[in-house]
Amino acid sequence: VTLPPGPRAPGALQSLHYGLDPFGFFRRAQRRYGDVYTVRVTGQTWVVLAHPGLVKQAFARGPSEVDSGVANEPLKPLIGKRNVLLLDGEEHLRRRKLVLPPFHGDRMRAYGPIVAEAARRQLDAWPVGRPASVLAGMQAITLDVILRAVFGVEDAARLDRLRANVTSVQSWLTTLRAGLVFTYLGPDRLARMRTFRRHLDAVDEDVFAEIARRRADPDVASRSDVLSLLLQAAPLTDTELRDELVTLLVAGHETTAALLAWAVHELARDPGAQERLAAGEDGWVDAVLTETLRLHPPVPLVVRRLREPMRFDGFALPAGTTIAPCTTVVHRRDDVWEDASAFRPARFADGARPPAAAWFPFGGGVRRCIGAAFASFEARGVLTEMARRFAWRPAGEPRGWVGRRGIVLVPARGGRVVLEPRR
Numbered sequence: 001v002t003l004p005p006g007p008r009a010p011g012a013l014q015s016l017h018y019g020l021d022p023f024g025f026f027r028r029a030q031r032r033y034g035d036v037y038t039v040r041v042t043g044q045t046w047v048v049l050a051h052p053g054l055v056k057q058a059f060a061r062g063p064s065e066v067d068s069g070v071a072n073e074p075l076k077p078l079i080g081k082r083n084v085l086l087l088d089g090e091e092h093l094r095r096r097k098l099v100l101p102p103f104h105g106d107r108m109r110a111y112g113p114i115v116a117e118a119a120r121r122q123l124d125a126w127p128v129g130r131p132a133s134v135l136a137g138m139q140a141i142t143l144d145v146i147l148r149a150v151f152g153v154e155d156a157a158r159l160d161r162l163r164a165n166v167t168s169v170q171s172w173l174t175t176l177r178a179g180l181v182f183t184y185l186g187p188d189r190l191a192r193m194r195t196f197r198r199h200l201d202a203v204d205e206d207v208f209a210e211i212a213r214r215r216a217d218p219d220v221a222s223r224s225d226v227l228s229l230l231l232q233a234a235p236l237t238d239t240e241l242r243d244e245l246v247t248l249l250v251a252g253h254e255t256t257a258a259l260l261a262w263a264v265h266e267l268a269r270d271p272g273a274q275e276r277l278a279a280g281e282d283g284w285v286d287a288v289l290t291e292t293l294r295l296h297p298p299v300p301l302v303v304r305r306l307r308e309p310m311r312f313d314g315f316a317l318p319a320g321t322t323i324a325p326c327t328t329v330v331h332r333r334d335d336v337w338e339d340a341s342a343f344r345p346a347r348f349a350d351g352a353r354p355p356a357a358a359w360f361p362f363g364g365g366v367r368r369c370i371g372a373a374f375a376s377f378e379a380r381g382v383l384t385e386m387a388r389r390f391a392w393r394p395a396g397e398p399r400g401w402v403g404r405r406g407i408v409l410v411p412a413r414g415g416r417v418v419l420e421p422r423r
């Protein structure tokens, strides 16, 4: 099978380049090979789509034409197979309908107090006057929010336990050493490794206990956590519920922390933008978030596997090919964005919306991120509160490559800043 041409370096070298400098990797290939090219990284072959027109075509394809779950299957040891992220076809659509409602509108706004409290607790503890990692602080907030809003855990001791257990098991996806095991030995080997199993069993024990508690709760109808809503919406088994909850955790925790860390990292270099946040200027926080997601999309690309042969930009791709609409390159195209590599929230001031096919940090079509509104809602709350209380500056110039938590891109060294109380 001949796929579109792309970098000719061996897969191991391409993986290294992609791992260290994803923006440079995708952009250089785009300049050399055009808007459709093939890359080989971390054992996968992706046909990258680097033009908004092609992205639009890809997202228009429905579940009878493309799969998405199969392409994310390496996550199976952690989240199981039958959940909204890994299912495909009809079964996926049914499950998606079930999981969507808690993340919308009024339902979602019920989580406001949880967000405010998590932000307050973390900001109270934030070191003042000396450098600290933004990412670490934001991870603490987003984990708290998910454990309370999604799992519905309130008891402090149970929260502490679950927080610690989740952190251990997530390290298998996010630290470099564990990432290498995951990539080079493969998910099946990982699933059999004793330490991984032990960490996973500890989380499962907590989660199953939480499910049992909720099933026995006579007041479940008055609760607003996602677990309680799912329990009432459909007769799912404990294992199905567990897989769905852990999926939401894996999909939502690091991504939202990355968005917040990038926003704080950029704002550190723009005191004027911080002041407009602190003043609560109408629409400004949304402009900041939209621009952050453009310049620093936490997820570098989205994947679809073709169920049938398809043409993109003159290339005939066979069934089984994985195409990858690529945020990292499309979000910085200079024929779409003026001054594409600059952080300029003002481009989205006055409620201006980005063109959908050139801005897709949450993917698109029937697989678009379920937590998009929720993540934005949370980030809005946290950033506004932070700017009201503090002004911050960079702790030195950023050094080193972009950071990574598994596939998620984060600021180098967690984005270190120095906070001072705002007067």
Ligand code: HEM
Pocket (backbone or CB within 6 Å): 068, 084, 085, 086, 096, 247, 248, 249, 251, 252, 253, 255, 256, 259, 297, 298, 299, 301, 302, 303, 361, 362, 363, 364, 365, 366, 367, 368, 369, 370, 371, 372, 374, 375
């Ligand atoms: C800034 C934060 C976030 C980013 C950048 C992000 C990004 C993404 C992306 C790129 C996809 C793939 C979309 C596609 O294939 O077209 C996705 C899917 C998904 N996300 Fe998010 N996400 C974020 C937050 C969240 C949160 C907070 C949750 C839930 C608590 C969540 C749950 C999901 C789920 C369940 C899917 C799978 C949807 C499906 O396959 O039908 N995400 N997300």
